[in-house]
Amino acid sequence: xxxxxxxxxxxxxxxxxxxxxxxxxxxxxxxxxxxxxxxxxxxxxxxxxxxxxxxxxxxxxxxxxxxxxxxxxxxxxxxxxxxxxxxxxxxxxxxxxxxxxxxxxxxxxxxxxxxxxxxxxxxxxxxxxxxxxxxxxxxxxxxxxxxxxxxxxxxxxxxxxxxxxxxxxxxxxxxxxxxxxxxxxxxxxxxxxxxxxxxxxxxxxxxxxxxxxxxxxxxxxxxxxxxxxxxxxxxxxxxxxxxxxxxxxxxxxxxxxxxxxx
Amino acid sequence: xxxxxxxxxxxxxxxxxxxxxxxxxxxxxxxxxxxxxxxxxxxxxxxxxxxxxxxxxxxxxxxxxxxxxxxxxxxxxxxxxxxxxxxxxxxxxxxxxxxxxxxxxxxxxxxxxxxxxxxxxxxxxxxxxxxxxxxxxxxxxxxxxxxxxxxxxxxxxxxxxxxxxxxxxxxxxxxxxxxxxxxxxxxxxxxxxxxxxxxxxxxxxxxxxxxxxxxxxxxxxxxxxxxxxxxxxxxxxxxxxxxxxxxxxxxxxxxxxxxxxxxxxxxxxxxxxxxxxxxxxxxxxxxxxxxxxxxxxxxxxxxxxx
Numbered sequence: 325x326x327x328x329x330x331x332x333x334x335x336x337x338x339x340x341x342x343x344x345x346x347x348x349x350x351x352x353x354x355x356x357x358x359x360x361x362x363x364x365x366x367x368x369x370x371x372x373x374x375x376x377x378x379x380x381x382x383x384x385x386x387x388x389x390x391x392x393x394x395x396x397x398x399x400x401x402x403x404x405x406x407x408x409x410x411x412x413x414x415x416x417x418x419x420x421x422x423x424x425x426x427x428x429x430x431x432x433x434x435x436x437x438x439x440x441x442x443x444x445x446x447x448x449x450x451x452x453x454x455x456x457x458x459x460x461x462x463x464x465x466x467x468x469x470x471x472x473x474x475x476x477x478x479x480x481x482x483x484x485x486x487x488x489x490x491x492x493x494x495x496x497x498x499x500x501x502x503x504x505x506x507x508x509x510x511x512x513x514x515x516x517x518x519x520x521x522x523x524x525x526x527x528x529x530x531x532x533x534x535x536x537x538x539x540x541x542x543x544x545x546x547x548x549x550x551x552x553x554x555x556x557x558x559x560x561x562x563x564x565x566x567x568x569x570x571x572x573x574x575x576x577x578x579x580x581x582x583x584x585x586x
Numbered sequence: 587x588x589x590x591x592x593x594x595x596x597x598x599x600x601x602x603x604x605x606x607x608x609x610x611x612x613x614x615x616x617x618x619x620x621x622x623x624x625x626x627x628x629x630x631x632x633x634x635x636x637x638x639x640x641x642x643x644x645x646x647x648x649x650x651x652x653x654x655x656x657x658x659x660x661x662x663x664x665x666x667x668x669x670x671x672x673x674x675x676x677x678x679x680x681x682x683x684x685x686x687x688x689x690x691x692x693x694x695x696x697x698x699x700x701x702x703x704x705x706x707x708x709x710x711x712x713x714x715x716x717x718x719x720x721x722x723x724x725x726x727x728x729x730x731x732x733x734x735x736x737x738x739x740x741x742x743x744x745x746x747x748x749x750x751x752x753x754x755x756x757x758x759x760x761x762x763x764x765x766x767x768x769x770x771x772x773x774x775x776x777x778x779x780x781x782x783x784x785x786x787x788x789x790x791x792x793x794x795x796x797x798x799x800x801x802x803x804x805x806x807x808x809x810x811x812x813x814x815x816x817x818x819x820x821x822x823x824x825x826x827x828x829x830x831x832x833x834x835x836x837x838x839x840x841x842x843x844x845x846x847x848x849x850x851x852x853x854x855x856x857x858x859x860x861x862x863x864x865x866x867x868x869x870x871x872x873x874x875x876x877x878x879x880x881x882x883x884x885x886x887x888x889x890x891x892x
Binding site for chain 2: 376378379399400401403404405409410412415416417418419420421425429430457474478
């Protein structure tokens, strides 16, 4: 077996009223871009938060190995200090915290040059953004780019990017894709959570998560093909209504009723 | 005195610049006053402080902010500053006030300010405090402001360096038609500090607008109580009160927003967030490698930043 940076073994996570992860197995290699696909409510963000060690996402069962070390019980800070980080789907806002200071938080050498490089990597003009605050005055798209810049600036060993493409205009998807490729080229592994085919296509490998379990891993083509055949019917069935826990477990009910069985 | 002034964010060189209006008051001594064209500063010593009257002539556009430096280097005593600000019609002026009490052990600083912002005039006033680490100080500023038609008053009060001690801010503003009053208060309490802010903005004229923005963080056993009142007393008056208080340790924070509307075409809103730092904000910073205490400190410092 190839060496892996991240090994998730039989990971289960319970949230109030629902088991959001059920025996997840997942491996991400060194400097690999690994796409994680799945419908809304399938457990993608829950897995991201469990990997980062977020409060309320403790493992009931299973373990998380990071470069061979068991980090299952480690804190968010400890995981980050080992080189694991997360770009949230809807990043937090920080009143009064300048973008420059925010980018510098996880950097070894927060020189002006490195700060500018990080912003340029997400196609933001440094002069226009370094002095601004990471607050509500930023648009959703700007905030997401700054989040990606902060993760890139940190030079982590594994970056979990939770839907980096959502809220970013289509014309700029190419910027996001080239950033991930650049990160991988510079030695960072990327776990990319996405709904978009064109994003998944650029990955080295992909996995499909369904009802809290990884049901398929392989090349992006293999997984996307499986996704199209087995998961698209859910979208047809569910239409545009909200899914997941907030919708009373609609997604879980559909899965339980066996629409996707062989 | 100037060392302490610098620690409070002031620039001593500015106090010597002839083109910048300024006044330096230590205890009850007026150490220096510089007037410029259109800005007169008259001072009078009183038993425990100074009485000052600052007048900006109508139509004067003051290029550089007027610098004011108040304080005491003694460890105990009383400083009472009674001030009047009279901003003439159409004038525009900014003030940077630094209040420094670096050695306070048992000291009281009382300010009583009367402000008139004339028709169409603009006054921006920023006051930063620097206190020592003892916390033995009482800061009791009282302000009454009259904003006349089309006038604009912006006040920012910042007490985030050193210990607060006991602070009780009393602020009242009456705002005439199309006038604006904005008040921002920021404080960081620790130990057994006690922070009380009571703000009342009366929007009396048609189209008058008012905003109070309060940012307070308390830790250890510190207490804060923020009471804000906005009155919509005229057509199209618009008021908003925005309060965020972060609580750590055994500290306690209270917020009491009072909304009064006396005209059915006025609108007053308020928002308040009180409690611990948000989990997501915390975890976002921790995911960059910071520990929880460092993350909380960054969030609080950002919130209280000028």
